[in-house]
Amino acid sequence: MRVHVAFTPAELTPASVAVVVDVLRATSTMTQALAAGYRRVLSCAEIEEARALAETEGPAALGGERRLEAIEGFDLGNSPAEVAGEPLAETLILTTTNGTRLLVAAAERYEEVWIGSLLNLDAVAAAARASGEDVAVLCAGVLGEAALDDAYCAGRIAQALGGEPADSAKVAIRLVESFPDSLEGLGASRSAANLRRTGHAEDLEWCARESVLDVAPRYVRRVGPAAEVTL
Numbered sequence: 001m002r003v004h005v006a007f008t009p010a011e012l013t014p015a016s017v018a019v020v021v022d023v024l025r026a027t028s029t030m031t032q033a034l035a036a037g038y039r040r041v042l043s044c045a046e047i048e049e050a051r052a053l054a055e056t057e058g059p060a061a062l063g064g065e066r067r068l069e070a071i072e073g074f075d076l077g078n079s080p081a082e083v084a085g086e087p088l089a090e091t092l093i094l095t096t097t098n099g100t101r102l103l104v105a106a107a108e109r110y111e112e113v114w115i116g117s118l119l120n121l122d123a124v125a126a127a128a129r130a131s132g133e134d135v136a137v138l139c140a141g142v143l144g145e146a147a148l149d150d151a152y153c154a155g156r157i158a159q160a161l162g163g164e165p166a167d168s169a170k171v172a173i174r175l176v177e178s179f180p181d182s183l184e185g186l187g188a189s190r191s192a193a194n195l196r197r198t199g200h201a202e203d204l205e206w207c208a209r210e211s212v213l214d215v216a217p218r219y220v221r222r223v224g225p226a227a228e229v230t231l
Helices: 026-036 047-056 101-111 122-129 147-159 167-178 182-187 190-197 201-207
Strands: 002-006 019-022 041-044 058-067 092-097 113-116 134-138 218-223 226-230
Touching: 002 147, 002 167, 019 041, 019 101, 019 122, 019 147, 026 092, 026 113, 026 201, 026 226, 047 058, 047 092, 058 134, 092 226, 101 113, 101 218, 101 226, 113 122, 113 147, 113 182, 134 147, 147 167, 147 182, 182 190, 182 201, 182 218, 190 201
Parallel strands: 002 134, 019 113, 019 134, 041 092, 058 092
Antiparallel strands: 041 226, 113 218, 218 226
């Protein structure tokens, strides 16, 4: 098994299995939502797609953000802490600035797609490794550019996967080794600075916890414009 890391959504990797990462915060939110009891997450790229899905796939809770701002009329933001309580419905429809877009794109390109975060580090690595096929860890980044927080998380997943790391995975692992722990690794990023600036510092600490959720969310099918994720 060869392990690759794509630091931006534009990068193509030669693998059949993908692990999508937007650690601050979309993939952490999806993972936490399913662990908390939501039956599925419908991940879509656009706000209007999410609103339309709420009409056809309801009852559903609407969650998401744009540039860290809450979306008018939505029930929830893009926060793992918000979805950790009692589910508002069986279905969570989520749209975010970066992560949900990457997931929709990955669903078109890879045979298996898993949802990765630090919260489910061990579980997602075990699930992605099980097929024995090459694995690509895909970073959502920020508006097309690489993001330190996603690169750090990708490095931790690459470490947990084992196998033979491609040079891209070696770079991500070296990045991990330059920080004493996950909170420092995520906390050094621009994404973390933006969370602190907008009053979401608690999400940074939440997302930095490793292997506290024994779940491996996976893409199962398209529902209109959305990628459906479940356990």
